Amino acid sequence: MALFLSTFINKVDRKGRVSVPAPFRAAVRGQSFKGIVAFRSYREATIEACAMDRMERLSQSVDALDQFSDEQDELASTIFADAHQLPIDGDGRIVLPALLAAHAGITTAAAFVGRGETFQIWNPEAFERHQAEARARAGRRNATFRLAPRDGDK
Amino acid sequence: MALFLSTFINKVDRKGRVSVPAPFRAAVRGQSFKGIVAFRSYREATIEACAMDRMERLSQSVDALDQFSDEQDELASTIFADAHQLPIDGDGRIVLPALLAAHAGITTAAAFVGRGETFQIWNPEAFERHQAEARARAGRRNATFRLAPRDGDK
DNA sequence: TGGGATCATCTGGGATATCATGGGATATAA
DNA sequence: TTATATCCCATGATATCCCAGATGATCCCA
Numbered sequence: 001m002a003l004f005l006s007t008f009i010n011k012v013d014r015k016g017r018v019s020v021p022a023p024f025r026a027a028v029r030g031q032s033f034k035g036i037v038a039f040r041s042y043r044e045a046t047i048e049a050c051a052m053d054r055m056e057r058l059s060q061s062v063d064a065l066d067q068f069s070d071e072q073d074e075l076a077s078t079i080f081a082d083a084h085q086l087p088i089d090g091d092g093r094i095v096l097p098a099l100l101a102a103h104a105g106i107t108t109a110a111a112f113v114g115r116g117e118t119f120q121i122w123n124p125e126a127f128e129r130h131q132a133e134a135r136a137r138a139g140r141r142n143a144t145f146r147l148a149p150r151d152g153d154k
Numbered sequence: 155m156a157l158f159l160s161t162f163i164n165k166v167d168r169k170g171r172v173s174v175p176a177p178f179r180a181a182v183r184g185q186s187f188k189g190i191v192a193f194r195s196y197r198e199a200t201i202e203a204c205a206m207d208r209m210e211r212l213s214q215s216v217d218a219l220d221q222f223s224d225e226q227d228e229l230a231s232t233i234f235a236d237a238h239q240l241p242i243d244g245d246g247r248i249v250l251p252a253l254l255a256a257h258a259g260i261t262t263a264a265a266f267v268g269r270g271e272t273f274q275i276w277n278p279e280a281f282e283r284h285q286a287e288a289r290a291r292a293g294r295r296n297a298t299f300r301l302a303p304r305d306g307d308k
Numbered sequence: 309t310g311g312g313a314t315c316a317t318c319t320g321g322g323a324t325a326t327c328a329t330g331g332g333a334t335a336t337a338a
Numbered sequence: 339t340t341a342t343a344t345c346c347c348a349t350g351a352t353a354t355c356c357c358a359g360a361t362g363a364t365c366c367c368a
Contacts (some may be wrong), residue, residue: 010319095353
């Protein structure tokens with residue numbers, strides 16, 4: 001499994017194009033769809049993104065819910081309806097849909113922020129503020145977290 | 155597996171024709187029937203739609219329920235009896251049957267809303283309201299849900 | 309260790325193809 | 339025929355592809 005790590009800031013040109021950081025591109029190579037899937041975060045002013053295989057697993061999870069249930073409807077409306085398939089062009093770039101860029105307040109530059117299996121795309125200044133706050137909170141409550149067991153462990 | 159993702163708004167001309175978004179067309183290419191299957195949603199004022207292979211699988215699921223049960227009878231009559239096969243013409247368009255368009259309140263424009271393995275066709279304004287409500291609910295209860303396990307995991 | 313060459317990545321602009329959409333012509337059915 | 343539905347073509351807008359320059363990193367060799 002490929003992971004999205006670190007933070008990269010790239011420019012957005014007047015056509016709305018932006019280079020996907022090379023390490024992120026490597027993470028989506030070998031997928032059925034050679035691009036990324038992006039949608040508006042419903043919690044913050046940022047774009048959530050992942051590789052296609054994650055969306056496919058998401059689709060299976062949604063299908064496991066009762067067909068036509070409220071919960072299923074909500075997830076479908078907030079995630080699939082809002083998701084954009086963004087193909088990566090020959091030069092390693094994507095075009096940010098205007099709706100997504102507006103939601104994240106992105107105009108001339110975009111910060112690609114790795115989060116493991118997913119990543120976010122922020123307005124660089126907004127991300128810096130968000131990052132500072134998150135670090136402060138974590139420090140205050142001395143945050144720790146558990147590792148998932150290794151494959152094969154019980 | 156190809157998924158229906160994102161939302162596209164296209165115009166309906168005076169003949170009742172509307173372009174199927176190109177990414178959705180790609181998702182039904184390579185199917186036995188090169189078109190879409192559409193039927194009235196029984197929960198909301200929208201049209202439910204999918205590719206033919208999903209109808210075939212749905213048929214198998216229904217067969218697995220008790221024969222002659224109320225549930226089977228309901229599904230069969232509300233979905234299969236109401237389903238329309240809509241062929242895609244040479245220019246990538248379908249004609250919306252008047253009955254379906256009326257049910258969804260569609261007149262001059264239609265919103266194609268991806269939901270993973272299926273999609274919906276809405277009156278654009280009605281969908282915007284529906285979408286806003288779903289996002290609000292999701293944000294309020296901080297919706298998260300489990301991903302299906304990855305292939306090979308236990 | 310330092311300098312230089314090579315390579316990959318990021319960026320911008322122009323040419324090209326695709327898509328959505330309207331109108332008209334042709335086929336089909338009552 | 340009359341009405342309805344399907345096919346075919348034209349157009350404008352948009353998105354995609356292709357090429358070239360700039361920047362920075364890595365590698366190699368002295």
